[in-house]
Amino acid sequence: MAEPKEEIVMTPSKKGKTTQIRIEKRKKLDLGLDDSVEHVGGGENAGLVVNKQAENDDMDLVRPQLQIGFNCFLVDQKTQHRMVESRRLKFWYVEGTEYLDQVTTAYEFFKELVKPENFPRDYVGFIKKCMKQMQKPEYKLAQKVDLEIKLLDEEDAPLSPEGIVSTILSERGRNAEDMFGLNREDKRPVEEILREKMLHILESAYPNVLEVDDLIKMTQADEAMVMLQLAELKQRDLVRDVENGKIVRHVLEDDKTTVEMVKQMPTIAANLQPTIAVITANYGEKLAVDAMMENKTTFVKFKSEGESNVYTMGYIGEHRVVSTKLPAIGHARAAQISSGNTTTRLLGTFQNIEHVFVVGIAGGVPHYTDYFKHVRLGDIVISSCDEKGYIYYYCEKVLRNKEGDIQFKMKTYGPREMDLQRVVEKLQDRSRKNPGKTPWDRYITEGLEILKNQEADFNRPPPESDRLYMGIGDDNVIEVQHPEAPESDINNHQGTPTIHYSPLGSGRFNRSEQMRLDFANRHGIMCFDTEFDQVLESIVGNRKDSFMIIRGVADYGDGTRNKEWGPYASLAAAAMMKAIIKMISNRYLSEDED
Structure with a gap:
């Protein structure tokens, strides 16, 4: 029957x-x-x-x-x-x-x-x-x-x-x-909103200088209002005048940092030449990276016309490290080329660089049902080679074949030397054996103390601010709740970053979230950043065969949309960078001992 x-x-x-x-x-x-x-x-x-x-x-x-x-x-x-x-x-x-x-x-x-x-x-x-x-x-x-x-x-x-x-x-x-939701109303005074916008513009330009006219054009504000808010920023020591009335973001020094404005970089003794370079793209990222160093000095190679450069040199463990900040990165080709030029200038100035780290924020790729694949705000993603040896996929263009299937025209990047990948494997092994002993958590706490007087708040935002949205086509979105932890993992990672290992990606997807998620799924990508292809082209072109990208997750896009989580995500990425660098052996010290 x-x-x-x-x-x-x-x-x-x-x-x-x-x-x-x-x-x-x-x-x-x-x-x-x-x-x-x-x-x-x-x-x-x-x-x-x-x-x-x-x-x-x-x-x-x-x-x-x-x-x-x-x-x-x-x-x-x-x-x-x-x-x-x-x-x-x-x-x-x-x-x-x-x-x-x-x-x-x-x-x-x-x-x-x-x-x-x-x-x-x-x-x-x-x-x-x-x-x-x-x-x-x-x-x-x-x-x-x-x-x-x-x-x-x-x-x-x-x-x-x-x-x-x-x-x-x-x-x-x-x-x-x-x-979609209740209206978000900014009730702050218009002066405060303008002041914040001006500071953001100056931080994006740093170490380059801007004229007052630049600020007026970019903010589209009244000249008198701009001048009034500029005076307020100067009084708070957040910006400073340089030659010919131009303005630059002023770095608030901590008790472990000195800043020198120079026309030419001083000669660095052979035994003080850095062997590790760290590249950041925004102001908060560089502050977080520099907070990981000891005995550091910042040199601002100042130009009143053209691009200035900023280099901070110090120690992380037994390694001499130099960090820099790129000009603004984005879809404008001029900005991308400029970022590549800045990278080339860094690697040309410091010839003993063996390892290059790109450190900062990015956007996580959410998984709406799989807790173990889901990336949350504040998490850390470390670039890890896939089976093809790639750590970065850049989508240049989205195409359709005759059958209507989506095809991605892309560039790929991967390190020739696997030293950093092996270090990360050791780090994974240690974390599995001692899940409660994570050095990056300690470095985050130490960094918070160093950065407590900065304008930005580097503390971890409240968990309820981690909100997730899902595109359902035709520019429609819904807010989706995060996948719940299974009982076996329900008490893990509360208030601390979860670490993910995967290739990273970026590119142009015709503003289609579905295309972006499809690209991520095809290549195992767990986070997207802004377009770093020119930076990576410069690293590879300068024959730097050992490089790694470390990202703190600041939003679910490309890292540029969530101001609230940006500082903490920057600090989390920098703390992980420090943990990895301290595990790298220094061959120069080994040679001296021999």
């Missing part, structure tokens, strides 16, 4: 502000004997069964095997009152389902559910779509899905990400075109 067919049975319940919808596969019931049934679908809805509302006690469930949550932001059409709902999909699977299959099933189920072209505009349609998806063979491993819907109070509702508007789910009587 053939096995009875399965039906998809939906059972609702409600407690306070929380509605729970259980959707599960059951063997075909004798519906005539079951008085809990409210409705049995027919026609295109055959196999769908709706139960009467259950008592909440009947809906208690054990911990789900996997879950993914998101927020819907709604506007009441009559009152224009904004409301936010938290929605969580909880999954249970047939016995014996592997973890990877659980992750894949949940992710694909969720992606199909939120496709914008057929996103349900009401609750009934949303629940019905969940039920219909459960009938599909590609979700055969999902045995039960629990949809938990909770109305959030306004004080608990998250603010919208800046500049994002989305068409999201609506309820009866509510507008379908809703603001």
Whole structure:
């Protein structure tokens, strides 16, 4: 006798502000004997069964095997009152389902559910779509899905990400075109906002100088207002005048640093020549790297016209190290070429460099269902060679072949010498054996003490500020909750960075998040930064065969969008750099001992 067919049975319940919808596969019931049934679908809805509302006690469930949550932001059409709902999909699977299959099933189920072209505009349609998806063979491993819907109070509702508007789910009587979240309003005085913008511009330009006219053009502010805020920045010793009335960001020195403005670099004695170079791209990154050094001196090779250069030399362990800051990096080709020139100048000035580190912030590649692959803000990603020997993939262009398949035109980079890769393998081994003894945590704490008087706050931001968004096409996004830690890992990494090892990437993806994630998936990339291809071209072109990239995760883009996490992420990356450098043997000291 053939096995009875399965039906998809939906059972609702409600407690306070929380509605729970259980959707599960059951063997075909004798519906005539079951008085809990409210409705049995027919026609295109055959196999769908709706139960009467259950008592909440009947809906208690054990911990789900996997879950993914998101927020819907709604506007009441009559009152224009904004409301936010938290929605969580909880999954249970047939016995014996592997973890990877659980992750894949949940992710694909969720992606199909939120496709914008057929996103349900009401609750009934949303629940019905969940039920219909459960009938599909590609979700055969999902045995039960629990949809938990909770109305959030306004004080608990998250603010919208800046500049994002989305068409999201609506309820009866509510507008379908809703603001994505509650408006983010900057209530600071206009003078304070302008002052912050000016300081950011000067930090991006550092060590180059700017004229007042440059600041007026870039801020598009009134000249008198710019001059007033410039005076305030000078009074706070954050900027200083140089030749001909030009302005430069003034570095606040700590008690272990001296800064010298020079026209030419002084001659460095042979025994004081640095053997390790560290390249940073923004002001906060360089402050964090320099906080890792002892006995350091900063030389600003100043030019009133053209590009200036800044070099900080000091010690990390037994190694003499030099750090520099690149000019602004971005999509403008002139900025990229300039960054390559600065790198070439660094490596030409200091001829004994053996290892090059590129250290700073980047954007993590999120995994919405797999906790172990998910990258969080504040985590650290260390460039690690893939099976092809590459640590960096740069996408120059996105193409389509005749069949319409996406193709990526790209450049790849990898070190010829594997010394740093072997050091990282040792670091991984030590971390596994002694997970509680991580030197980079100590270096972060020490760095915080050194950097406490800087304008930026390098402390770790509160966890609730780590918010994750998911593009669902056509410029629509939803806020997604982070994948929850399994019980075996639930107390690990709380308040400390998780370390990831993978190739890194960057490039141009036509503003398509899906293309970017596809590129990441193809090449095992766990974070993206801004375009560093010219920097890497210069490193390779100068025959520096040992190089590594270390990134602290500041956002889920390319590291440029989240000011709040940027300083801490910079410090975390710098602390990891110090841990790795202290594990590198110094062959010059070994030769002296011989």
